[in-house]
Amino acid sequence: MAKTILIADDHPVYLLGLRTLIQSQAEKYEIIHEAVTADEVIIKLTSLPVDVVITDLSMPGQVHSDGLALIQYIKRRWPESTVIVITMITNPGIQNSLARLGVEAVLNKNSLSVDLLQTLKSLFSSPVRRAVQTVPGNLAVTLSPKETEVLRLLLRGLTVNEISAQLKRTKQTVSAQKTSAMRKFGVTTEFELYQYAQQMGLNS
Numbered sequence: 001m002a003k004t005i006l007i008a009d010d011h012p013v014y015l016l017g018l019r020t021l022i023q024s025q026a027e028k029y030e031i032i033h034e035a036v037t038a039d040e041v042i043i044k045l046t047s048l049p050v051d052v053v054i055t056d057l058s059m060p061g062q063v064h065s066d067g068l069a070l071i072q073y074i075k076r077r078w079p080e081s082t083v084i085v086i087t088m089i090t091n092p093g094i095q096n097s098l099a100r101l102g103v104e105a106v107l108n109k110n111s112l113s114v115d116l117l118q119t120l121k122s123l124f125s126s127p128v129r130r131a132v133q134t135v136p137g138n139l140a141v142t143l144s145p146k147e148t149e150v151l152r153l154l155l156r157g158l159t160v161n162e163i164s165a166q167l168k169r170t171k172q173t174v175s176a177q178k179t180s181a182m183r184k185f186g187v188t189t190e191f192e193l194y195q196y197a198q199q200m201g202l203n204s
Contacts, residue, residue: 002026002027002028002029002030003028003029003030003051003052003120003124004029004030004032004050004051004052005022005029005030005031005032005033005050005051005052005053005054006031006032006033006034006035006041006044006045006050006052006053006054006055007019007022007031007033007034007035007054007055008034008035008036008038008040008041008053008054008055008056008059009036009055009056009059009086010036010037010056010059010060011056014056014086014109014112015034015036017112017113018054018086018112018116019031019034021112021113021116021117022116022117024117025117025120028120029052029120032048032050033045033048033050035055036059037059037060037061038059038060038061038063038064038065038067038070039061039062039063039064040061041053041055041059041064041070041074042063042064042070042073042074045074045077045078045081049078049080049081050081051080051081051082052081052082052083052084052120053074053078053081053082053083053084054084054086054116055070055071055074055083055084055085055086056085056086056087056109057071057085057086057087057089057094057098058087058089058191058195066195066198067087067195068094068097068098068101068195068198069198071083071085071098071101071103072101075101075102075103079102082104082123083102083103083104084103084104084105084106084107084116084119084120084123085098085103085105085106085107086106086107086108086109086112087106087107087108087109088108088109088110089192089195093185093186093187093192093196094187094192094195094196097196104123105119105123107119142184143181143184144177144180146177147177147178147180147181147184148202149167150163150167150174150177150178150181151178151181151193151197151202152202153166153167154178154193154194154197155194155197155198155202160174160175160178178193181193181197
């Protein structure tokens with residue numbers, strides 16, 4: 001019996017690519033749902049669960065706008081579903097978080113045409129083996145209290161200048177603490193930094 005699949009991506013080109021790849025193996029896999037927002041993923045899974053969820057990590061959504069929180073919700077509510085995450089984010093911090101959440105594979109969007117079908121084959125022919133190696137789950141990131149303080153304020157929407165004024169530190173000091181946190185997380189963009197900081201609960 002063919003494995004049932006949900007595919008999700010807010011970019012039409014990638015969604016088309018996923019559909020084309022999977023339909024080339026129609027005897028093995030059947031696309032039941034397609035989604036373009038995180039909320040739509042949940043709505044469709046609620047109506048009919050699937051064997052495999054293939055989803056972008058970062059999609060728009062009103063209720064489930066944070067990618068890591070979306071994956072956590074899926075794994076908790078539908079633990080029997082295999083989850084494959086596709087993303088352009090490659091830093092170890094995000095992969096570590098996804099591994100801890102129980103994601104079976106993490107694929108780079110740039111190599112889907114090569115990796116996706118091989119990953120599905122590997123997962124279902126040898127389900128014990130993880131198809132994509134991720135960062136070991138015991139890696140820990142330790143921020144200093146001042147770095148944590150800066151990140152919390154960044155997540156609240158403050159700029160470096162505003163944080164400098166509020167904490168009575170120079171702009172150079174605040175920037176250095178932000179850069180240090182990025183280096184510890186292994187990220188290179190603010191988007192990645194915010195994603196990882198949210199996963200750590202620094203926006204609470």
